[in-house]
Amino acid sequence: MNSSAWKLSLKFFIAKKGRSFFSILGISLGILLVTAVQIVFSTLDYSYAALQRQQYGDYDVLAYNQSVGSGLTTQMLAKLKNVQGIESLQPILYPYQGQSPRYSTDSLFYVGLTDTYLSKQLKNYEIIRGHFPHSHEVALSPEIMLQHHLHIGSAIELNLPHKGVMKFIITGELPPSSQVHFATAVFDYSWLQKITGMTQSTGVIMKLNPRLNSSEKNAVLQTIREDLYKMVPHITIDTRDQLSQQINYTDVFLPIVRALSITSIIASISIVISTLQISLQERRKDFSTLRLLGIKGSQLSLLILIESLIYGLFSTVVGISLGIGVSFLIKTVSTQLFHVSMTIVIIQWSTLVWIALCSITMIILAGLIPGLWARRLSPIEAYRTADPSGDSTNGIVTFFLAPSLVAISVILVLLTHILKLNVFIYLFSGLCFVVGMYMWIPQCLQSSSRLFSWALKPLFGSNVVLASRNINRYKRRSTLCVGALMLAVTVGMAGMIVLNVIVVGQTRMVNFNYPEDVILRAVDFHGFSSGLKNQVRSIKGISTETFTNLAGAFVLNAPNPDGTTPMPTSPKGVQHTGLGSLVTLVGSHLEEDKRIDPFQIIAGRIDSRALGNDGVVLTKSEADALGFKVGDTMRLKKGFTNQTLTLKVVGIIKGTSSTFSSPWAIVNPTVMEHNFSIHSLSSIQIKITSGDARRVIQSLQAFLKNPQYQDVQLINKMKEKQIAQQPSMLFSIVLTTTILTIVGIATLGLMNHTASSIRQRSREFATMRAVGTTRPQMMRLILAEGMMTSVLGGILGVVTGGGFAYLALLSLNQARGVSFPLSWIYGTIFISPILGLFASWSTSIWASRQDILSSLSNY
Template sequence: MFRTALRNVLAHKARLLMTVFAVMLGVTFVTGSLVYGDSQKQAAVDRASAGYDRISLNVSPNSVPGAPPATLDARTATSLAEVPGVAAAAGRVNGFAAVADREGRLLGSADFRKGGNFAPGKDGKDPAYAFTEGSGPVDGKAVALDEASAAKGGYRVGDTVRVGTSTGAESYRLSGVFRTDASKLSSGGSLVLFDDATAQRLYLEPGRYTDIEITAAPGTDTTQLLARVEAVIPKDSTAVTGAFLARLQANRASSGSDTMSQIMVGFAAVALFVATFLISNTFTMLVSRRTRELALMRAVGATRKQVRRILLTESVLVGLVASVAGILAGTGVAALLQALFSSADSPDAPLTLLPSTVIIALVVGTVLPVIAAWVPVRRAMAIPPVAALGAAEPAAPAHAGSLRTRIGAALLLTGAAATLYGALAADGDARTVIGLGAALTLTGAIGLIPLLSQPFTALLRPLLLRYSPVHGDLAARNTVRDPRRTGATAAALAIALALASGLSVLGASATQYLDGATTRDITADYLVQAPSGGQRMTPATAEPLKKLTGATYSPLNQSTEYQIGGVRSVLTGVDPAAIGRLLRYEVTAGSLDSLAQGKVAVADYKARANGWKVGQSLPVKRLDQQGELTIGAIYRADEQSKVLPSITAPDSLVARFDSTPHTDSIVVATAGGPGRAQHASVVKALGDNPALSVLDKEAIRSEDTSGIGNQLNIFYALLSMALMIAALGIANTLAMSVLERRKEIGTLRALGLDRAGVTRMIRIEALLVGALGAAVGTVMGVFTGWALGNTLQESVAGYALVIPWGRLALGVLLALAGALLASLWPARRAAGVDIPAATAAQ
């Protein structure tokens, strides 16, 4: 049986290649997804742990929760340098430092703008930094900059660099450009080095360090050195090895990469699900085409069991060959994904092919073909040999009362009902219910696609007949000839388009909401903010804006720890005379002018939750201070707004309870409105400080929505894998269909249909299948996107459904283009059919 199976596999080269191709596609994208995810995870781990091999020991003070960060003094560093076996003990200082390029744009990502100290040893070098240009700073007038930031900012040694820290901004001469490892500089970040004294002045106190790095002398045992160091360091500090720090950072990076790994596994599952339809469709066509051959084997004495074993053995052989090819191709796909998603800020990620990935790929490549072949084999074995020998092309119509149709309808109705319930109930488990309902709905729709293919084709038939009466009619008939095959081919496209459409709806709705949640509340020209981890703004930060002629401004001074009417609250102090012209207050009761009288204005959601009304006086308490305040106005606000506070108070009222409020942001309106000159004047008035961002509405919009856009682009790119599988599935299905219909195509050619006509007919068939899958998938995606978005409306005021017609249309066009491209090779093969040989075939 094995020899017979091998002979059958090798006897039909074209059939073999198309079957291998179908299985290989599934293995390719499963392997590609897993290899890409593992490679990114390994790269993050390698980068996070890099550099700690140069650190023998690290000494750091023990931090007390709620207390200021602890430090170490210079005497500790001196004592450690004298411990036997210690080659050097370098005190380190860390803090925030912001550098802008020549156009004023901040360098580095928000959470990784750092400053540190250059700590040279006796040889004048700091082992943590390798200088590519110049040297480290040796006085308070110079700084050094990491290589990537210097290149982005356009800085060379000798240039003047403006650096902002938590204490303000100063100009320095660039003394050098360096490279370093991840222990000092995170991927995508920026690092500024100061000399020792300057770094201590800016971040700590003279003679203090954040931690101390120890380098062991050659030949020193680290364990013994650790014991000697622990005997010297203060009791409230800890010494650990560099190897321990490397493991700690690697574990953190691994945990942080788990989300990407889960996403990649999810997309691998989607790709596998889509590929299953392709593989099943291919084997169904394959067994159907060999019905007469199998019947002949039965007629000459082979039992059903033997024939079944031959076919399943063939599927295993095909699966093994396809698995190996898919693993190789999948590794190439992972390399392509890295090239597409890589950036200057992302770590290098050498391809990582784990044994588990190989095992999964082999299992997928061999088990799926066996499962896919099982149903058509059983169906073929149920046909009596005599009937099969005399059969023409067996049709497989989808009847309205068939078991498949009934199950599909039940799943569709159940899933739709569950999705609607989840969307309208909007309770805590709503999204889980919607997810399950959407899965059932999509599964049911896939089961009904064979039935839907007939009315869908009938709907488009008049358009096809107008475009091409003969070829359109032939294509429409061929499409509905085998609805199951058409449905299975279109189902792959439907899955990809459903996911893409759902993401598009959610992304467009969230983008519009985030845009409106901030920009609609600002009538000022600019919003001044401090980057994450940067300068702590105070009311005094806004004082320099007084010298701007015609400018109106107000800091938003947040003050916490209030108990107002027994309710924990936050007050935001503003300038009562200016705030009405800077923020859009939609007052629903009272008047905003009451702020000038010492009263407060409350957001409607805050007032509604606590039963507060205009004119009501409430007791207020903060720490050991007590008083009373009166509500003078209630205004409509979005709880998620970044600028409109829950309680707006005059700054004089806040100052009574809190002498050091935190200024969250400053809103500024200039005399001439927004513009390049006005922006420059605001920046200059604030001291040309890179640690302060001056954002216009477009910059705010871009900052708030860029994250969603970037994530959607990655998801779209990953979903394109499923779309590619679906398109290639159309190509494979059409190619095998051409093999089945050689006699029919030859007859049509003999009756006068030219090569161009055959090509057009095949292309129209592909477009019909593509349109069916795109239509079902888009409808399912929009429905699911609406349902998920509806659960946000209760908790997120202002969220509304947005249908991104342009993106949806683009998705449909891409599906049709993919289907058309997929038809090129089958159409060419059909056009090249030899007429005499085809018409003579049995």
């Protein structure tokens, strides 16, 4: 039995090569998507982990002691090294940690490191030029080198507390320091230990075994924490939790893309079901004959299941192979066009085996539905010669269940909104809405096809009326056609809305962190000449904002004086002293700034005229901290002098970037000149609006070659910004690929359904031809059917997808400011009929060219 069943199923499969090919293609697309998503995300995880390691250092623990007198002895380090799970560790020496007053005239931070791979992972102390220092050698931050006109090979005298001034040769350059006045000097660990007479190390860097899984890693980290606290009670331990969170950012996107790819698998499975159903329909007579000849119903089910297994095997091989190929393509496209960092494609074979097994199982399970129908097939069908008179759908589902579900969804949304119930009810209502809308397709089909026929009859004549009737006569089949496209549009619509929200959020975050592409920054307190500003502005395709050097002043009349009134927000940067609250004054042209660094005006007016010579604009954090409102007068004491200054608060702004979120008081640059004699600039922030970024950088570098600007540092933020933008960019690529694949699957499904529906009625069409219908009329009739079903699928998909996405976002508290992708909606409404025409085009040609006699005699 088995071999003959296999043989028969294979023959059935081969007999319909065209349909088998398109079915396999459709199912493969689903598997392709799941495979590609899995590979792309594995690759991304790997690439970003590598990138993070490269950017922030490849280590797991950094521990250092901030107090004087206690450190880690050699024995302690040896004990730590024996902790299972630690791959390597290296000591660090901060010889003057916690010591006060300042240990060097240049405010240098001294660090002793070993010349090892692990120590080099401390990216702030990485030698970017030159070589690692040995005895009497040092590597320095570039700010110090710029400030003192030093270079590698120069000699420098440094003050070592308890040792006095010593002469060093500069052998290396460190990266620019993250803060302007926080420069570093790196020495050889052993030499520094020897010269300072310190026997203990004040810090340690560790790398864990990379093969540990997350729970093992956590266990090792816990052991390390316990051991370290026992050894040095007040030690600070950084286990890089924040970095781990950054690396796992894909966790945010993966579920969404995974949900979409699962939807695509469901769509693929619907193709399996419909293909097998079509095949069953076409072989209804063959199967009923077999039943009549004594074949059991279960054996027919087995035939269908074997056929689905054949589809499954072929589709899985094709899908996974194409998935691997597409992953490489995505990698190439992402790397070359979008500059997303993907080093190598990571293929986890075990995952692919799982995908293969799951796909085959799901496809076989999908075969169960037509298999059960085959089982129920009556042998008497073998005698039937009449054409099917049509099919119908379940009235209870269409007329009762579907509207009830939609109504329940609406009621739940209203109740949740009014009674402030758990937001997850929105998600539940969303699901009810989707299921209800799908169940409602037959009813919508009936109404819409009548509407179409009424509206289009004057234009297209009786073809449209007949098409409309056919749609209703074969309601189940038409429902499948509508459902196929509706699924794609629903997924696309929901995906685009979610994408919009995520991309907008990501863009906002990136813009907050990186309002500018390039910063020209002074390396010291003296700042640089404002002449540079004019030169920079001569470069085309950029916007700039300039900030004068900062000045400190004490507020004498703050409504929230030090300690008397609780502050609404953290007064970061506002220091309360006995002299009053210290504010940072900066001079800037806010109207210019707004172009590069948009901010929100919370209150008052923001322009040069309003600022004048006595106006001040406060950032919201500063206004909240000090308690000032627009119209208030600020009395300020200029630093430690006895001079005072009075400014009027003309506006309060809230920054959308990190710059204007800082606690600042912004005045006209002239105020800085007149009151603090500040003419110099602390920074120029540049945003490249158009044109070639490389050309802009080259121009800026050319300006900085002028000795006048030797104390100006160029900080290129574009690379960092690009990396920060990558997740949303990549998500867009993956989501777009997903949506396109699902649309592809839907189109194939639509073609499948249409072809089967037409083939099923080939005798009917032959009769129409026999009684005088012309070939073009036949084609128009079929095309009208295809178009009407696809238009409805598109419209219902937009409504369902939009509704579901909105409710899903409500459940995630992300619906505020959600924008519906109008271009996608218009595109869908425009493309849906075209898809319908495309899907029914070849079938309409086939039907119109059929031989009338052979079709009429085809039982």
